[in-house]
Each structure stands twice: as structure tokens, then as C-alpha cells.
Amino acid sequence: MARRMLAHDWTGTSLGAPHQWPPSLKTAVRIMLTSRFAMWMAWGDDLTFFCNDAYVPTLGVKQVWALGTRADQVWAEIWNDIGPRIRQVLHAGEATWDQGLRLLLERSGYPEETYHTFSYSPLANDAGHVTGMLCVVAEESERVVGERRLRVLRDLAARMSEARTAADVYRAAEASLNTECHDLPFALVYQPAEPGRAQRTFVSGLNREHAAAPPWVALEDHDQADALWPVQAVLADGRAQLIADLTSCAELPRGPWDRAPTRALALPIARSGGPEPVGVFVAGLNPYRPLDDSYRGFLDLFVGQLAAGLANAAVFENERQRAEALTALDRAKTAFFANASHELRTPLTLMLGPIEDLLTDGAEPLTPPQRTTLDMAHRNSLRLLRLVNGLLDFSRLEAGEARTSYAPTDLAAFTADLAESFRDVVERAGLRYVVAAPDLPEPVYVDPDLWEKVVLNLLSNAFKFTLSGEVNVSLEAEGQAAVLRVQDSGVGVPSSDVPRLFERFHQVEGQGGRSFEGTGIGLALVQEIVELHGGQVGVQSRPGHGTTFTVRVPFGSAHLPRERLGAPRERTSTATGALPYVQEALRWLPHTGSGLALPEPDAAVTPSLRGRVLVADDNADLRDYIQRLLAPHHEVQVVADGAAALGAVQAAAPDLVITDVMMPRLDGFGLLRALRTGEATRTLPVIMLSARAGEEARVQGLEAGADDYLVKPFSARELLAKVNANLTLSRVRGEALAREQAYTAELEARVQARTAEVRRALEHSERQALELSTILASLPDAVYVGDLTGIKRANPPALALLGFTDLAQLDHPVPDLDEQLLLRDAATHGRLAAAESPFVKALTGEANQRDVLLRHPTSGEDRVVRIAAAPLWRGGDVVGAVSVVSDMTERARLQHVLQQANVELKRSNAELERFAYIASHDLQEPIRTVGSFAGLLGRKYGSLLDERGQQYLRTIEQGAERMKALVDDLLVFSRLNAEGPPLRSVNTHEPLREALARLDALAQSAGARVNVEALPTVKGDAPRLAQLFQNLIGNAIKFRRSEVVPEIHIGAQRQGDWWTFTVADNGIGINEGYQERIFEMFSRLHGRDRYEGTGLGLAICQKIVEGHGGRLWVSSLPGTGSTFHFTLPAPDA
Incomplete structure (x- = not known):
């Protein structure tokens, strides 16, 4: 801002150029510019506008032109608010203070709701007169608006906490918006209610008859063209949509503002637990605030609270409907139990009557097997009657329809008689049984039928869960009540189950008793009956130490309904006496069976189909029944619980197990788990028996690992069919398992072999990796x-x-x-x-x-x-x-040195070659002269010389000849070092004929035979090739064996782009140690006294072959001969 002030042209203002400004103005401007707090000031009669950098954001778009302009022009839109305050400062010289003042600034191109806390202070000129004003300001728009919105959300949350229905939720939202609606001048909610239509379920800030609040909105695509609110689009994609122009909506409410909203936002109301929105919230937007992230966040939170309230209301409504349904279901259940139990008594009566007639018919006595069967039927019919009566009593008590008849009773004698009925069965079980019921001071008002059920249920329960020790029954007066205690030394009850013992249908899991049979309503019925008598029932128990049930019944009748005292019994009694309880208890005792001989095995059954079947059930009658059914076909063993069954399986594994689901000590599922976890019994077939019908119970059994599931009651044919089918399947599985085990054993052997192979490969790979690592490191x-x-x-x-x-x-x-x-x-x-x-x-x-x-x-x-x-x-x-x-750094340096050395070497070689050529050429004339004059002396004066002189002449002539040959070879060798003529196609027969012509005299003198195969055309130099053949053939003739005729064979063979030539002889041969040295200059393997030569012939041959790009080598055996090989390029190479 300081730079802009320096660059600004102040001459067009009333202040003039800055150098003309009074010191007081300069001081005020300096203070303002150096402050980090937002400030602006006005100076002079025109109130010229100044500000610092901190104030620039408040100007917005005005910052371009505001500097040096009149203050009433800069803030024309709010001058009615701030002008009087400024005039007060200028005229009275007193400062002002405003906190959170709302000002509608047009700093962004539109009127914007803003809030400011500021102070106007007077500024004096050099003479001490107030000439200007300084404003120190802090904009608090975000704080004020944020707190306002937070109050709305807080108020809505408080009201929502008491909402239980959707209507309550909407009333809470309406109340909150009625309290504060600056940011929501109007609001609507639409929810899908019918196919293709959404219903308005909430309206705030709008008249319900207003055109902008239609009660229904179409959701079909073809009806959306004229729709004001994009309800269908928001429901479809779940995203908010802005309605940017509401000018078509006439007379929209203004709310707390002086102008109506011009924009609205449609937001989805999220569905709890689902992707599709539950509705659309249409929010009219504050006309003086931008729709920024803060505003969007507020709207999202408001709609989120609305969605949560609707979700909670839906949950409350579902729970209410569920409670009503459960209440109706409970009433229906009670009615069903009462009706079903009542209806069952008629067929039970018709069953018991004929059975008892047959059992007591002395005219036509029954056979022992018939009597055993009818005794079992009679016992179980009485048990069924007792269970039906128990359900009937319980349903009556639960429905409040028990018609009791209380009468004064000698409760001690009555209780003692009931208890004595159990003495035989208790003592037969080896338990000590004590009954103590002294006379009470007065009769006790009880319903005898119901009291009978209390005593017999408690005694039956004590006997069932007491395997050793004693059962004590006592009745005595304690204070103003008769107290019945049934105490046993049985298995006891875990402390976690004690509070639930009197709950309906509750049974303690895994409790070891004589049987697990029962409906689970006996103790609940006891509690209901005792409470009908105004008494209390309690229990104390410790696992392994036993249980004590205590029943307190008050003396007198003041606590009982007067109309039921001595009232006649309005319903048929459900009392059955002690016989059904005692007979059932007798069947819990250990016994060896029914006492009847089992049927003989059926001879028609194939021996291979017979199997050993183990039956586990805590009901003795059912064990006997199954044993009689299966004995003709299979060997059958029966046990009373899961623990005994597991022991029997471990002693001798059967072919099949039939087990009841509910048994003491170890139930059917526990037995099944134990069998399935054992290695030897994992595949043992198991059939589960249960009284629980239905698909769920069957699936539970099969999922637990059972092979089959049989629901009681079942027919004999069904049982036999399932047993035979499972035994057959078991045998098939066994055979398949044996095959699988054999295959598995073979597969394991293969896998082990493959594993060993892979391990060896891995070890080899590791060795290779180690070797590679070592190689890389080295x-x-x-x-x-x-x-x-x-x-x-x-x-x-x-x-x-x-x-x-x-x-x-x-x-x-x-x-x-x-x-x-x-x-x-x-x-x-x-x-x-x-x-x-x-x-x-x-x-x-x-x-x-x-x-x-x-x-x-x-x-x-x-x-x-x-x-x-x-x-x-x-x-x-x-x-x-x-x-x-x-x-390559060192190599490049050495290569550079080598190149320089090669240049120097080439220069030296050239000089040496020139010297050798010149020397050889210059030596030829003296040698010829020596040879010529020696020959002339011999011819003219030889007769005058003695033998020694003639020998001298011959030596001179021979020396001259050798010297001439050496010089000729040196000339040839020096010419070969020079660059030869270009290579051309040469028929190798031509240079060979030239070489043979030169050697004709030597070959004839030695009697040599030369055999030549068909030779090819090569790329070469004919004169040099003639020299090559001449030297090789000449050597073959020279180094011949005296005892054989020299034979020389010359041939060639194509190998790729090269022809390989051979010159083979049957001469003296070459030792292997000298086969490389013979190609060196002046190399001789024999003295001159045996074979003449200069030692340059083969060196010349190697030079010629190398000049053609080929290679020369020899293979030889001493005394057999030598073969010289050399390669020449083919003409098409």
C-alpha cells in the first residue's frame, strides 16, 4: 500500500502533492501504514480515503480505485450507518465504538452480510483542530455467522432428542427455524410417497398454499421440464443441486431480510444404512451470503441432523410395531398352548383307557412281550399327559386364567405323602433319602392340585441331578410361614445360571444328570404357583456340592383372593398324582434292558451288510425300542449319555453311531465334535436323533458334522432305511478312502521325490548363485x-x-x-x-x-x-x-602408444625392407661374378690344379650357389612385406603347373610322383600362389625318405567362404615339438650337410597365405610324412 500511495497522483485531490502535506497527516499515515491491524482513515473536508495493507481484503473489488477517493463514495452503500458516527467524531472530537455491527458491503459485486467491530478516533491537524478520522477495525463476519449457525444446529439437536416420530422431527426443525432463519429463509422437504410422485412432508417460512411449495412433485422424467425443484434428479444421483435463479417465483418470503432469496439448494436426505436418499431438502439461501464451504457445511450438518432424526423416528416406529407384534404373538402363543394342550387331553384319554384295560384284563392275559410293549406305551402316555398338563397349567397361569381353589390343608401330612412316593426310586438309586415334616401349628391355605405339582417337580428335579449322596425333604414352620426345602447333594448349578433357573424354557448347558429330557418350564411353573399362593421361592447352589430349593408359603388367608377361598373347581383338574413322575424316574436308573430276549438275527440279511451300531440316548424306553428294531439286522450296543458313548467308541469302534441331541454329561453335539476331532473316528458315520423338527434344526445338525438327521417321532422303516443306507455309504467311503490313501501314499512318494529334486535344484541354484557372486566379485x-x-x-x-x-x-x-x-x-x-x-x-x-x-x-x-x-x-x-x-582409459592410452609404435615400426620395417632389397639386389652381381669366374677357372685351369685346388673351386661354386639362393629368397620375402597387387580370380591349376615346371628337373631326379585332384578357382595372386606351391612341393621332394619313392598329393575342399588346400607327402615327417617353429625365418630342423636350404621357404609360404587372409599349418608324424594345410578365399566370398 505504501508503494501504491507513492505512485498515486495526489494532485487531483484536495490534499495536493505529498510534499505539501502537513506533518500531522504524514504522521497519521505513517502510523496507519506500519500497523499490522486493519485501519482506514479519512482526512480533510473531502474525507479523502486512506488504508493499510491489512484493510485491503475488506475493500474487495474497490481496492483498485478507493485510494484518494472521498470516503462517502467508497462506502456509499453503508454511509447511512457510518456517516453519522464519522460526523460525531469530526464535530465533537469524541471516539466511537461498535461491536459486531452488521454492514451490507458491496465489495464483491453484490451486497454481502458482514460484521465488524471498530472504533472511530479523531485526528487533529498541526493546529490541533480535528481534521480527520482514523478507523481501527476487525472483521468478525465468520465468527458472528458461525455462532448463529451453531445456535441453530444446537437448538435443533436439543429438540430432536425428544422426537419419536417423523412429525416430531419436522416440528422440531420448524421450531428451530422459527427461532433463527437468517440462513434458511424458507425450507421444504419432499419424500417419495407414491409411484412417480414425491409428497411435501415439511415446510418452513412459506405459506402452505404458496406456488413454490406444491404438495406433490412428479418424479417422472417427462414431467421435469417445468419442475421448480430438482427433486427427481437429487433422488436419482444423491448429489446436491443449486437452483441459481428464483426470479420466476413471485412473492417469495423475505424472512428477516429486506429482499427475497434469489437462490436455493436442493440436498439429499441420506437414508440410514442405504445408498438411496430418503428425501430431498430444499433450502432457500441467504441473499446476502456467498454459498461457500462454510455455508455448505452448515446446510450439510442441518440436513444430517434431520436425516438422523428421521432414522431414529423410523427405528422407534419399527420398535413400536415390533413390540405390538410380539405382544400379539405372545397372546396367540398362550391361546395356542391352552387350546392345543386341552385338545391333546382327549386323544390321550382314549389311548390310556384301552391300554390300562388291556393291562388289567385277567380274562385274556397278555404274553410277556406284549405286556412289556404296552407297559412302555402306558408309561410314555402318562408322561405325555403330564407334559400336556404342565403346558396347560403354564398357559393358564400366564394368561391370568388360573382358577385356583384355596383350602386349609394339613400341609405337613400332604407333603410327606407326596415325598414318600419317591422313596423306592431314590433308595433303589443308592441315595440316602430323608423326609422330615413335623406338624405345623395351623393348616395352610393351598390349592392341593397345584401344591402337588410344586413338590413333585422339585423332587423329580433333585433326583434327576443327584447321582450320589442324599436327597432331603423338609417342611417346617418359620415365623408366619410354612417353609418347604428340597435339598440334594447333586451336580449343582453354575453361579451364572442360578439367576435364570426360573426362566421359561431355560436349561443349563452341559449339566451332568440322569437325563436331559424336559420342557424347561417345570421350575418356572413352580415359581408361578408359589407366587399365586403369596409365597416366594429361592435357590442356593454350588457346582459339585448340590442345590437347595426353598419355598415359603404364609399362614392364614389374608394374602389370598377371598373369592378363591374354598371356591369350587371350575376347570378339570390337571393333577396326575405321583405315578407319572415316579415311573419316569425309574427309567432313569441304570438297567440292562427290558428283560426280554432280543430277536434273533435275520438270516435273510446279507452278512456283509450287518454292522455294529452304538445307540446313545438318555431315554431308556427309546434305547430299548431302537435296540429291538435293529437287533435282527445288526449288532447293537446301547448307552445312556454321550460320555458313555465316547468311552464305548474308544474301547471298540462301531460301524455306526445313533445319538440323541440332548443328553446329560455330554450332549449329542459334544459327542459329534469329539468323534470328528479324533483321527480314528473322523469318518465314523453318525445319525442324530432330535425332537426338534424343521429345516433349521436339520441344517444345524448336518453342519455340525452329522451324516444324517432323524426327527422324532420316526417310523421303524425310516430308522432301518437310514441305518442301512449310512452303513452302505460308510463302506463305500471306506473303500474309496483306502484307494485314496493308496493314491495319496503314491502321490506323497512322488512329491517327496520331486521335493528332493527341487531341493537339489535349489542347492545347485544356490551354488551357482554363490559361484556367480564369487565370479562377479573377482x-x-x-x-x-x-x-x-x-x-x-x-x-x-x-x-x-x-x-x-x-x-x-x-x-x-x-x-x-x-x-x-x-x-x-x-x-x-x-x-x-x-x-x-x-x-x-x-x-x-x-x-x-x-x-x-x-x-x-x-x-x-x-x-x-x-x-x-x-x-x-x-x-x-x-x-x-x-x-x-x-x-578402457588405460587401454586407450596404451592403444595410442601402440598406434604410435606401429607407425614407427612400419617406418622402420619399410626402411629395413628397402635396405634388404637394395642389399640383396647389390649382392647378386658380385655373387654372379664369383660364380662365373670360379667356373671359368675350373674349365681353363682345372687340369693344372691338384685335387685339393679343385676341391677349393667346387667349394667356391657351391658357396656362390647357396648365396645366390639366399639372396633370391630374401628378395622374395622383402617383396612379400610390401603391399601386393589386388587379388583376382585365379584357377589354381595354372600357378600349380608353373610351380611343377620349375621343379621338373628336381622331381625327375628324385623320381617323385605328384597326384593332383580337381582344384578350384580362388581369389588370389597367381605369381605368389606359384611360389607357394613351388616351396611346398620342393620341400616335399627335398625331405624325402631314401627308401621310398616320393609321392605328393594335392587337393582342396570347400568350407564356407574358404577353400582348404592340402599338400601331403610320405617324407621324413616332423616332430610335434617343431611343427610351430618351422614357419620362423631361418629355422632349420636339419644341418646343411643333410638337406640344403636357406631356412626361408616356409616363412615365405606363411607370408603368402597371410597376404591372402588365410592360415597355414602342418600335421605330421615322423617317418610317415607331412600334410601342409592352407586356406584361400573363394572368389564369391
């Missing part, structure tokens, strides 16, 4: 492996060459590493592009090699290296690359 060249992301493996020379100390430093993208190493072409020194890097090329699948310059990262020295890179493939894809980097 290689002088740098080797590294990686991919585009970086180097993954490198040997020590690679780290040293690249200037790194460990592998982690190389873990960078390869292009970055190349950039760091400053890779350049070794020849041109130009920088390499990333794609030209040998390693990067290899990663594209191209093996390549290149000499490059790299900059050593540590020393900064340039190194010449040769990088050979190849891709690493896996399954057809390049997964990395390997590079071998050879440091």
Missing part, C-alpha cells in the same frame, strides 16, 4: 544388474568405477544416474540422450555395446569405458538388464 570388469528404477546388484569394480561406496547409492532411476555420470560418446564427446544409453536400450530388448566417456562422481576425472548391455527376459518380457563395463 572380475576386473564392472558388472551391474537392474531396471529403470535403479541398479539392484553390482560387483565391487562397478561401485569403484562409478564412484560409489555401497549399492544403496545406486538405487536411483537409471536416466538420473546417467545424467549424474555425464555420459558422452567416446568419439564425438557429445552428450548421450536417455534413449541412447546402452543400459536403457537393453531395457527395450536390444543388446548393444558402446564406448562412452563418463565423469567419475568422486574424482571428477573423465574415464573411457566400453559398456556392453543385454536385456534380461522372463516369459517373453524384459524384466531388467545386465551391463558389463570395461575401463
Whole structure:
């Protein structure tokens, strides 16, 4: 702002140029500019506007032109609010203070609701007169608006806490908006109610008849063109939509503002637990606030609270309906039990009557098997009658329809008689049984039928869960009540189950007793009956120490309904007496069976189908029944509970187990788990018996691991069919298992063999990896492996060459590493592009090699290296690359030295060749002269010489001849060192004929035979090839064996682009140790006294062959002969 003030043209203002400003103005401006607090000031009669940097955001778009303008023009839209305050400051010289004053600023192109806390202070000129005003201001728009919105949300949350229905939720929202609606001038909610239509369920700030609040909105696509609110679109995609222009809506409510909303936002109301919105919330927007993130957040929170309230209301409504349904279901259940129990008594009566007649008919006595069967039927019919009566009593008590008849009773005698009925069965079980019921001071008002059920239920319960020890029954007066105690030393009840003993249908899991049979309503019925008598029932129990039930019944009748005292019994009694309880208890005692002989095995049953069947059930009658059914067909063993069954299986495994689900000590599911976890019994077939019908019970049993499930009651045919089917399936499974085990054993052997093979391969791979690592570490060249992301493996020379100390430093993208190493072409020194890097090329699948310059990262020295890179493939894809980097710096230096040495050597060789040629050429004339004059002396004066003189002459002539041959060979050798004529197509027969012509005299003198095969045309120089053949054939004749005729064979064979020639002889041969040395200059294997020669012949041959780009070598055996091989290029090569 200071820079802008310096650049501003102040001459057009009433203040004039800054250098004319009074010191007081300059001081005020300096204070304002250096403050970090937002300030603006007005000075002079025109109230010229100044501000600092902190105040610029408040100006918004006005900051471009506000500086130096009249203050009443800068803030024209709010001058009615601030003008009087400024005039007061200027005229009275007194400061003002405003906190959170709302001002509608047009700083963003539209009127905006803002809040400011500010102070106007007077500014005096140099004469002490008030000439200006300084405003120190803090904008608090966000705080004020945020607190206002927070109050709305807080108020809505408080009201929502008491909402139980959707109507309550909407009333709470309406009440909150009635209290504060600056940010929601109006609001609507639409929810889908009918196919293709949404209903307005909430309206605030609008008249319900207003055109902008239609009660129904169409949701069909073809009806959306004229729709005011985008309800269908928001419901479809679940996203908010802005309605940017509401000018078409006439007379929208203004709410607390002086103008109506011009925009609205339609937001989805989220559904709890589902993606589809439950409705759409239409919010009219504050005309003086921007729709920024803060405003959107407020609307989202408001709609979120609304959605949560609707979800809670839905939950409350569902719970209310569920409670009503449960109440109706409970009433229906009670009615059903009462009706069903009542209806069951008629067929039970018709069953019991005929059975008892048959049992007591003395005229036609029953056979023992018939009587046993009818006794079992009679016992179970009485038990069924007792269970039906119990359900009937319970349903009557629960429905409040018990018609009791209380009468004064000698409760001690009555209770003692009931208890004595159990003495025989208790003592037969080996328990001590004590009954103590002294006379009471007065009769007790009880309903005898109901009291009978209390005593018998408690006694039956005590006997069922007492396996050893004693059962004590006592009745005595304690205070104003008769107290019945039934105490046992049985298994006891866990403390966690004690509070639930009197709950309906509750049974203690895993309790070890004589039986697990029962409906689970006996103790609940006892509690209901005792409470009908105005008494209380309690229990004390410890696992392993027994249980004591205590029943207290008050003396007198004041606590009983007067109308039921001595009232006649209005309903049929459900009392059955003690007989059914006692008979049932007798069947819990251990016994060896029914006493009848089992049927003989059926001879018609195939022996292979017979099996051993174990039956586990706590009901003795059912055990006997199943045993009689299965005995003709199978060997049957019966036990009374799951623990005994498990012991029997472990002693001798049966072929099939039939088990009841509910048994003492170990139930059917526990037995099944034990069998399925045992290795030997895992596949043992198990059939479960249960009285629980229905698909769920069957599925539960099968999921637990049972092979079959049989629901009581079942027919004999059904039981036999399931037993036979499961035994057959078990045998089939056993055979299949045996085959599978054999196959598994074979497979395991194969797997073990394969595993051993894989282990060996792995060990071999590890050895190879170790060897490779050792090799890499010992290689002088740098080797590294990686991919585009970086180097993954490198040997020590690679780290040293690249200037790194460990592998982690190389873990960078390869292009970055190349950039760091400053890779350049070794020849041109130009920088390499990333794609030209040998390693990067290899990663594209191209093996390549290149000499490059790299900059050593540590020393900064340039190194010449040769990088050979190849891709690493896996399954057809390049997964990395390997590079071998050879440091060529020293090699390049040595190569430069070598090149210089070669140049010098070539120069020396050329001089030597010139010298040899000149020397040889100059020697020829003296040698000819010596030879000629020696021959002339011999011819003219030989007769005058004695034998010794003649010998001297011959020596001179021979020396001259040898010297001439040596000089000729030297001339030939020196010519070969010079660059020869270009190679042409040569028919090798021609140079061979020329060589043979030269050697004709020598060959005839030696009697040599030369055999020549068909020879090819080659690329060569004919004169030199003639010299080659001449030397090789001449050697073959020279180094012949005296005892055989010399034979020389010459042939050729094509091998690719080359012809391989052979010159074979049957001469003296060459020792293996000398076969390489014979091609050296002046090399001789024999003295001159045996074979003449200069020692240059084969050296000349090697020079000729090498000049043709070929190779010369020999294979030989002493005393057998030698074969010289040489290669010449084919003409089409």
C-alpha cells in the first residue's frame, strides 16, 4: 500500500502533492501504514480515503480505485450507518465504538452480510483542530455467522432428542427455524410417497398454499421440464443441486431480510444404512451470503441432523410395531398352548383307557412281550399327559386364567405323602433319602392340585441331578410361614445360571444328570404357583456340592383372593398324582434292558451288510425300542449319555453311531465334535436323533458334522432305511478312502521325490548363485544388474568405477544416474540422450555395446569405458538388464602408444625392407661374378690344379650357389612385406603347373610322383600362389625318405567362404615339438650337410597365405610324412 500511495497522483485531490502535506497527516499515515491491524482513515473536508495493507481484503473489488477517493463514495452503500458516527467524531472530537455491527458491503459485486467491530478516533491537524478520522477495525463476519449457525444446529439437536416420530422431527426443525432463519429463509422437504410422485412432508417460512411449495412433485422424467425443484434428479444421483435463479417465483418470503432469496439448494436426505436418499431438502439461501464451504457445511450438518432424526423416528416406529407384534404373538402363543394342550387331553384319554384295560384284563392275559410293549406305551402316555398338563397349567397361569381353589390343608401330612412316593426310586438309586415334616401349628391355605405339582417337580428335579449322596425333604414352620426345602447333594448349578433357573424354557448347558429330557418350564411353573399362593421361592447352589430349593408359603388367608377361598373347581383338574413322575424316574436308573430276549438275527440279511451300531440316548424306553428294531439286522450296543458313548467308541469302534441331541454329561453335539476331532473316528458315520423338527434344526445338525438327521417321532422303516443306507455309504467311503490313501501314499512318494529334486535344484541354484557372486566379485570388469528404477546388484569394480561406496547409492532411476555420470560418446564427446544409453536400450530388448566417456562422481576425472548391455527376459518380457563395463582409459592410452609404435615400426620395417632389397639386389652381381669366374677357372685351369685346388673351386661354386639362393629368397620375402597387387580370380591349376615346371628337373631326379585332384578357382595372386606351391612341393621332394619313392598329393575342399588346400607327402615327417617353429625365418630342423636350404621357404609360404587372409599349418608324424594345410578365399566370398 505504501508503494501504491507513492505512485498515486495526489494532485487531483484536495490534499495536493505529498510534499505539501502537513506533518500531522504524514504522521497519521505513517502510523496507519506500519500497523499490522486493519485501519482506514479519512482526512480533510473531502474525507479523502486512506488504508493499510491489512484493510485491503475488506475493500474487495474497490481496492483498485478507493485510494484518494472521498470516503462517502467508497462506502456509499453503508454511509447511512457510518456517516453519522464519522460526523460525531469530526464535530465533537469524541471516539466511537461498535461491536459486531452488521454492514451490507458491496465489495464483491453484490451486497454481502458482514460484521465488524471498530472504533472511530479523531485526528487533529498541526493546529490541533480535528481534521480527520482514523478507523481501527476487525472483521468478525465468520465468527458472528458461525455462532448463529451453531445456535441453530444446537437448538435443533436439543429438540430432536425428544422426537419419536417423523412429525416430531419436522416440528422440531420448524421450531428451530422459527427461532433463527437468517440462513434458511424458507425450507421444504419432499419424500417419495407414491409411484412417480414425491409428497411435501415439511415446510418452513412459506405459506402452505404458496406456488413454490406444491404438495406433490412428479418424479417422472417427462414431467421435469417445468419442475421448480430438482427433486427427481437429487433422488436419482444423491448429489446436491443449486437452483441459481428464483426470479420466476413471485412473492417469495423475505424472512428477516429486506429482499427475497434469489437462490436455493436442493440436498439429499441420506437414508440410514442405504445408498438411496430418503428425501430431498430444499433450502432457500441467504441473499446476502456467498454459498461457500462454510455455508455448505452448515446446510450439510442441518440436513444430517434431520436425516438422523428421521432414522431414529423410523427405528422407534419399527420398535413400536415390533413390540405390538410380539405382544400379539405372545397372546396367540398362550391361546395356542391352552387350546392345543386341552385338545391333546382327549386323544390321550382314549389311548390310556384301552391300554390300562388291556393291562388289567385277567380274562385274556397278555404274553410277556406284549405286556412289556404296552407297559412302555402306558408309561410314555402318562408322561405325555403330564407334559400336556404342565403346558396347560403354564398357559393358564400366564394368561391370568388360573382358577385356583384355596383350602386349609394339613400341609405337613400332604407333603410327606407326596415325598414318600419317591422313596423306592431314590433308595433303589443308592441315595440316602430323608423326609422330615413335623406338624405345623395351623393348616395352610393351598390349592392341593397345584401344591402337588410344586413338590413333585422339585423332587423329580433333585433326583434327576443327584447321582450320589442324599436327597432331603423338609417342611417346617418359620415365623408366619410354612417353609418347604428340597435339598440334594447333586451336580449343582453354575453361579451364572442360578439367576435364570426360573426362566421359561431355560436349561443349563452341559449339566451332568440322569437325563436331559424336559420342557424347561417345570421350575418356572413352580415359581408361578408359589407366587399365586403369596409365597416366594429361592435357590442356593454350588457346582459339585448340590442345590437347595426353598419355598415359603404364609399362614392364614389374608394374602389370598377371598373369592378363591374354598371356591369350587371350575376347570378339570390337571393333577396326575405321583405315578407319572415316579415311573419316569425309574427309567432313569441304570438297567440292562427290558428283560426280554432280543430277536434273533435275520438270516435273510446279507452278512456283509450287518454292522455294529452304538445307540446313545438318555431315554431308556427309546434305547430299548431302537435296540429291538435293529437287533435282527445288526449288532447293537446301547448307552445312556454321550460320555458313555465316547468311552464305548474308544474301547471298540462301531460301524455306526445313533445319538440323541440332548443328553446329560455330554450332549449329542459334544459327542459329534469329539468323534470328528479324533483321527480314528473322523469318518465314523453318525445319525442324530432330535425332537426338534424343521429345516433349521436339520441344517444345524448336518453342519455340525452329522451324516444324517432323524426327527422324532420316526417310523421303524425310516430308522432301518437310514441305518442301512449310512452303513452302505460308510463302506463305500471306506473303500474309496483306502484307494485314496493308496493314491495319496503314491502321490506323497512322488512329491517327496520331486521335493528332493527341487531341493537339489535349489542347492545347485544356490551354488551357482554363490559361484556367480564369487565370479562377479573377482572380475576386473564392472558388472551391474537392474531396471529403470535403479541398479539392484553390482560387483565391487562397478561401485569403484562409478564412484560409489555401497549399492544403496545406486538405487536411483537409471536416466538420473546417467545424467549424474555425464555420459558422452567416446568419439564425438557429445552428450548421450536417455534413449541412447546402452543400459536403457537393453531395457527395450536390444543388446548393444558402446564406448562412452563418463565423469567419475568422486574424482571428477573423465574415464573411457566400453559398456556392453543385454536385456534380461522372463516369459517373453524384459524384466531388467545386465551391463558389463570395461575401463578402457588405460587401454586407450596404451592403444595410442601402440598406434604410435606401429607407425614407427612400419617406418622402420619399410626402411629395413628397402635396405634388404637394395642389399640383396647389390649382392647378386658380385655373387654372379664369383660364380662365373670360379667356373671359368675350373674349365681353363682345372687340369693344372691338384685335387685339393679343385676341391677349393667346387667349394667356391657351391658357396656362390647357396648365396645366390639366399639372396633370391630374401628378395622374395622383402617383396612379400610390401603391399601386393589386388587379388583376382585365379584357377589354381595354372600357378600349380608353373610351380611343377620349375621343379621338373628336381622331381625327375628324385623320381617323385605328384597326384593332383580337381582344384578350384580362388581369389588370389597367381605369381605368389606359384611360389607357394613351388616351396611346398620342393620341400616335399627335398625331405624325402631314401627308401621310398616320393609321392605328393594335392587337393582342396570347400568350407564356407574358404577353400582348404592340402599338400601331403610320405617324407621324413616332423616332430610335434617343431611343427610351430618351422614357419620362423631361418629355422632349420636339419644341418646343411643333410638337406640344403636357406631356412626361408616356409616363412615365405606363411607370408603368402597371410597376404591372402588365410592360415597355414602342418600335421605330421615322423617317418610317415607331412600334410601342409592352407586356406584361400573363394572368389564369391
